[in-house]
Each structure stands twice: as C-alpha cells, then as structure tokens.
Amino acid sequence: MIKRMMIAGNWKMNGRDFAAEDMHAVNEAAHTAPVDVALCVPATMIRDCAAAMPRLRIGGQDCHAASSGAFTGWLSAEMLRDAGASIVLAGHSERRTLACETDADVQGKAVAALAAGLRVIICVGESAEVREAGEHIAYVLGQLDGSLPDQLSENVIIAYEPIWAIGTGKTATPDDVAEMHSAIRVHLEGIAPEHQDSIAILYGGSVNATNAAALFAIPDVDGALVGGASLKAESFLPVVAAGIAEAANR
Ligand code: PGA
Numbered sequence: 001m002i003k004r005m006m007i008a009g010n011w012k013m014n015g016r017d018f019a020a021e022d023m024h025a026v027n028e029a030a031h032t033a034p035v036d037v038a039l040c041v042p043a044t045m046i047r048d049c050a051a052a053m054p055r056l057r058i059g060g061q062d063c064h065a066a067s068s069g070a071f072t073g074w075l076s077a078e079m080l081r082d083a084g085a086s087i088v089l090a091g092h093s094e095r096r097t098l099a100c101e102t103d104a105d106v107q108g109k110a111v112a113a114l115a116a117g118l119r120v121i122i123c124v125g126e127s128a129e130v131r132e133a134g135e136h137i138a139y140v141l142g143q144l145d146g147s148l149p150d151q152l153s154e155n156v157i158i159a160y161e162p163i164w165a166i167g168t169g170k171t172a173t174p175d176d177v178a179e180m181h182s183a184i185r186v187h188l189e190g191i192a193p194e195h196q197d198s199i200a201i202l203y204g205g206s207v208n209a210t211n212a213a214a215l216f217a218i219p220d221v222d223g224a225l226v227g228g229a230s231l232k233a234e235s236f237l238p239v240v241a242a243g244i245a246e247a248a249n250r
Pocket of ligand 1 (some may be wrong): 010161165166167168169204205206207225226227228229
C-alpha cells in the first residue's frame with residue numbers, strides 16, 4: 001500500500017467554541033480529497049466532532065497502554081474508539097515534557113492504539129539545545145527506535161515536530177526539514193523495508209496557510225500535524241487545500 005498524505009489538526013486543550021458550521025467547509029473539502037484529513041480533539045468532544053465532521057478522521061490526543069484497569073483519569077484506546085475516534089496521537093512533545101512520557105510509554109500507547117483498531121500518529125522531535133549541539137538526527141532516530149511498535153503497518157504515522165517550532169511561529173528551514181525527513185525514511189527502510197512506502201511522515205511546528213505548500217513540496221514530507229492553525233476553518237482549510245494540491249501532483 002502506498003502512503004496517502006495526511007493533514008491532521010491537534011486542538012490540544014482548546015475547541016470548546018467550535019461551531020459545526022465553521023468546520024463544514026473542511027468536512028466538504030475532505031470529501032473528495034486525495035489526502036486524509038484528521039482532527040485530534042479533546043476526548044470529551046470526539047463524539048460531537050465525529051457527528052459534525054463525518055468525512056474527517058476524528059481522534060484523541062493520548063491514550064493509556066492498557067485497555068482497562070485502575071488508572072484514574074486515563075482513557076484507553078478502546079474508549080476513544082467507542083466515542084467515535086479512528087486515530088490518536090502518541091508522544092506529543094507536550095506530553096513527553098509535561099507528563100514525563102518516555103519512549104517506552106509512547107510505544108505502549110501506540111501498540112494499544114493499533115490493537116484497538118485506531119491509526120496512531122507517533123510524535124518525535126528535538127529541543128533547541130539538542131539541535132544546537134548538532135545531535136538532532138541521532139536524537140530523533142533514537143526516539144523512533146524507542147517509540148515505534150515492533151509490528152509496523154500503514155496505520156502508523158510519524159510526525160516530526162521540532163519542539164522549538166511548536167507554537168512559536170518559527171518553522172524549520174526547508175533544508176532542515178528535508179534532512180530530517182530523509183533520515184527518518186532511510187531509517188524506516190532499514191528497520192521495516194516492507195513498510196518503507198506505506199508509512200507517512202508528517203511535519204509539525206507552526207504550519208499555516210502561508211508555509212504549508214512549500215513544506216509539502218519537500219521530498220518525504222507527507223503532510224502536516226497542525227496545532228494553532230487547525231482551530232478554525234479559515235486557517236485550517238488553506239492547509240488542507242495545499243495538501244490536496246500537492247497530492248494531486250504526486
Ligand atoms: P503548532 O502546533 O502548529 O501550533 O505549532 C503543532 C503541534 O503541537 O502539533
């Protein structure tokens with residue numbers, strides 16, 4: 001199976017003011033799109049968003065590695081699926097940093113998500129300090145080795161999100177993005193050659209209407225994970241449109 005491009009939004013702990021009418025245009029664009037369009041929303045909003053945007057993949061932003069048990073406050077992948085999710089993020093840098101999630105934690109979540117029938121976007125990315133030290137490639141490939149499930153499939157998606165580019169308005173340069181995505185693709189070929197063409201690699205970090213087309217034109221960039229610009233149709237739709245235009249060229 002050849003990978004499809006994906007444009008995925010991440011609402012983080014936002015979106016209570018979402019209006020179904022506002023997102024109608026995004027839902028319509030996803031109808032015939034040669035790309036997958038997803039929105040990872042707060043878990044309490046999955047059911048409403050799935051009903052309002054049936055052509056999108058609606059997802060969660062985290063899940064527990066276990067399917068049930070004494071884990072107060074957590075949600076299992078099955079619970080997200082029951083609410084209408086078909087995709088989930090694992091290992092977003094905010095969770096790695098603020099909730100102290102390790103690569104092993106992220107791997108456990110990814111395995112659980114796949115077992116529940118969800119697709120999973122596994123997030124990796126280096127800090128500014130790691131990049132300044134010139135260790136970004138080794139660091140990110142190490143994160144992948146620790147976070148990817150042993151059994152890969154096209155239901156696994158990788159998002160490269162340099163931490164210093166998230167929510168800052170700074171994007172990595174095209175050369176930086178090309179270098180990292182190529183390194184990830186080559187690494188994937190080494191560890192899972194049977195999946196080298198089926199796993200999409202998204203870029204994330206201040207993707208918006210202005211920079212999306214240039215980012216999507218970079219080899220091995222198969223779409224984007226979009227935070228702030230995914231909250232409103234007026235800023236998300238142009239990113240989706242840029243993805244559709246690029247997919248039509250491939
Ligand atoms: P941003 O967030 O687009 O607002 O930088 C991206 C993300 O955190 O996934």
